[in-house]
Amino acid sequence: MRDCESIRQSIGRWLDGELEAPESESVRAHLASCAECGKAQQQLESIQQMLKKTLLAEAQQIEFLPFWRGVQLRIAQRTPWHEQALDWVRATFTLSRAAWLVPASIALILAILSLESYVPGWREGRNSFASVESIDAYGRNVALLRENESKTTVIWLYEDQEGENETADEPAKSAPAF
Amino acid sequence: MASFQELVSRYHQKVYMVILGLLHNRDDALEVAQETFFRAYRKIGSFEGGSSFYTWIYRIAVNLAIDAQRRQKRNPLDFRETMDGVLEAQEETARDPFADVHDRELRENLIRAINELTPEHKAVIVLRTIEGLSYKDIGDILGCSEGTVMSRLHYARKKLQDKLSAFL
Numbered sequence: 241m242r243d244c245e246s247i248r249q250s251i252g253r254w255l256d257g258e259l260e261a262p263e264s265e266s267v268r269a270h271l272a273s274c275a276e277c278g279k280a281q282q283q284l285e286s287i288q289q290m291l292k293k294t295l296l297a298e299a300q301q302i303e304f305l306p307f308w309r310g311v312q313l314r315i316a317q318r319t320p321w322h323e324q325a326l327d328w329v330r331a332t333f334t335l336s337r338a339a340w341l342v343p344a345s346i347a348l349i350l351a352i353l354s355l356e357s358y359v360p361g362w363r364e365g366r367n368s369f370a371s372v373e374s375i376d377a378y379g380r381n382v383a384l385l386r387e388n389e390s391k392t393t394v395i396w397l398y399e400d401q402e403g404e405n406e407t408a409d410e411p412a413k414s415a416p417a418f
Numbered sequence: 419m420a421s422f423q424e425l426v427s428r429y430h431q432k433v434y435m436v437i438l439g440l441l442h443n444r445d446d447a448l449e450v451a452q453e454t455f456f457r458a459y460r461k462i463g464s465f466e467g468g469s470s471f472y473t474w475i476y477r478i479a480v481n482l483a484i485d486a487q488r489r490q491k492r493n494p495l496d497f498r499e500t501m502d503g504v505l506e507a508q509e510e511t512a513r514d515p516f517a518d519v520h521d522r523e524l525r526e527n528l529i530r531a532i533n534e535l536t537p538e539h540k541a542v543i544v545l546r547t548i549e550g551l552s553y554k555d556i557g558d559i560l561g562c563s564e565g566t567v568m569s570r571l572h573y574a575r576k577k578l579q580d581k582l583s584a585f586l
Binding site: 253280283286288292294298302308310 | 419423426427430431432434435438439444448451452453455456459460521524525528529532543544546547548550552553568571572575578579582583586
């Protein structure tokens with residue numbers, strides 16, 4: 241049989257449910273039979289109840305929305321702009337939203353590619369006039385002119401006079417050859 | 419942000435209770451509670467799923483509250499005085515007026531007795547009382563062993579019991 245002093249050392253842990261089963265049982269049996277230790281147990285319970293009641297009554301006065309606004313204000317005021325931007329990106333491009341990004345991108349690319357067949361010459365503009373320049377195998381320049389309205393394509397081959405002057409003694413041909 | 423708001427709505431009162439239990443001043447407690455959630459927002463990336471969210475948030479709250487307590491300049495009696503109004507309003511339908519007087523006396527002395535404890539002893543008693551947390555969880559929050567939690571709790575309860583025995 242444990243003495244009262246030893247039991248009182250354990251009452252707190254017994255109330256907290258932190259004792260092993262045999263010890264818990266011995267404390268319970270002692271409390272049932274000892275008025276003094278039973279009173280000590282009640283005192284501890286009263287203290288806990290009063291503290292919880294007091295704090296709970298206070299906490300219930302705290303409304304969520306004003307509290308949340310205070311938290312938001314701190315976040316807005318004390319987060320650097322680049323972190324706020326990152327937060328926005330994280331919030332906006334969540335995994336579920338990113339899933340839509342792939343088909344949306346494919347659709348956009350296909351739309352751009354097929355635009356040519358629906359709107360001929362959209363890439364060249366309304367007065368569509370495009371030219372491509374390059375140097376062919378014989379060192380001549382090639383100009384490609386396309387006119388959408390008349391649907392005519394002109395290929396223009398000519399030699400670079402400045403280039404000729406640098407490399408050859410002969411005078412360059414001035415007129416382009418069609 | 420919406421999920422964070424949900425977390426705040428779930429825990430703000432409990433976090434506030436813990437901090438108020440340590441600081442005994444409404445304004446300070448409110449400020450520290452909001453700061454707790456701000457820090458949690460900033461550090462949410464470092465939160466490891468290994469521990470529970472409440473253990474993590476209470477750890478931030480207790481650390482901030484203990485720091486604040488060391489810097490606290492305001493009058494802690496502010497808490498006790500305004501507290502009475504709250505409880506009176508709650509107990510309007512109250513029972514025996516003598517019981518009310520007794521309760522008020524007990525409450526005032528309880529707050530005074532708790533305020534005389536060290537921050538570490540206050541923390542264990544408040545965490546255990548409010549959440550009924552296990553010694554292991556309290557140890558995780560305060561960064562100490564279960565044995566330390568047990569001995570601090572025993573000491574704190576003994577102190578409170580000695581000071582309040584006349585009212586119990």
